Amino acid sequence: MSPELWHPLHDTPAFPPARFGAVADRIARILNTRNDVLLIQAEAVVALEAVAASLSRPGMKVINVVTSLYGGWFGNWMRRTGAEVVDVTAEPARPITVEAVEAALNANPDTKVLALVHAESASGIRNPLEEIVTLARARGVVTVVDAVASVGGHSLDVDQLGIDIAVIGPQKALAGPAGLSALSVSSAAWKLISEEGALRDSILSLIDQKAWLDTGRGALAGTTAPLEFFALEAALDRVEAEGVSQMISRHVRAARATRAALAAMGAELWVELTKCSNLVTAVKLPEGVRAEALLGVAPRVMELSAGVGPGAEQLIRLNHTGRRARFDSVLGNVTAFGMGLRRSGVKADIAAAVDAVALHFGD
Structure with missing residues (x-):
């Protein structure tokens, strides 16, 4: 390539492996959690599908709150591997009611997982997260929260609420890049993910992703996208400066x-x-x-x-x-x-x- 065609975004320096753990810790502070935080080298919809694929087992009972196409996708991903999914569907483009979720939980006492979206960018609505997570937690149900469109714009205290898996993307309220995402995982969620039949040898496998945690949070698997991580660090700098x-x-x-x-x-x-x-x-x-x-x-x-x-x-x-x-x-x-x-x-x-x-x- 001739010198006059060179662009400063080409041949980007590698993102230092020692800083991946620091990035995860900074995200954990935004989420107010001490749970494990995984970094996903893809847009948040991939992180959500990875959660569904890693949790799902044949015959597992799941309650899935549907208030947009995203909730619908999550339920279908879990059905794909044989889970028994009960969709609790709101009126079109409306938030779900606490009563509808409570009725579904009462009718399905063997529920293992409950999934919902916190805030919907598709219609501008917000689901009653706190009340729903409280209902699930009282029954020992593992909760999955799509917080992609809420983190940074709404209060989200993962540990205080007892959210087991929270999936975020930095491209909305945090004003960061769209090509990365992250999720927090509780010990209860890891236990369910690690049960017999866990997905392995897949980009969607959270068990495979956990190897990064278990080996000291050094280099991520695969080829790292340095531009995305440098952009994420810059976004986190802005978030922390503002508070x-x-x-x-x-x-x-x-x-x-x-x-x-x-x-x-x-x-x-x-x-x-x-x-x-x-x-x-x-x-x-x-x-x-x-x-x-x-x-x-x-x-x-x-x-x-x-x-x-x-x-x-x-x-x-x-x-x-x-x-x-x-x-x-x-x-x-x-x-x-x-x-x-x-x-x-x-x-x-x-x-x-x-x-x-x-x-x-x-x-």
């Missing part, structure tokens, strides 16, 4: 400002405030306005997108995740949505919405 509690507060403020502005504008939230995620606000479109049509006429520079999955066809999502959880992004999103409504023939009080955003960021 996790301050980061969560920033997301709370962005969410509250967005919802107050939408209310002032005259728009309707998809779910009540206590069931919303701090990372994405979903707003219901007025009758006769289609999502793709509004997005086609709204300013395209802001973070507006359609809902994803069944039941979310008439939703618009205003994204205030990660670095977007700040005044200018929130103001731009709200204004762009209001302009999209006006251009679609719907009244929208943009001035009142702007005042509401300013009020929340006034100090």
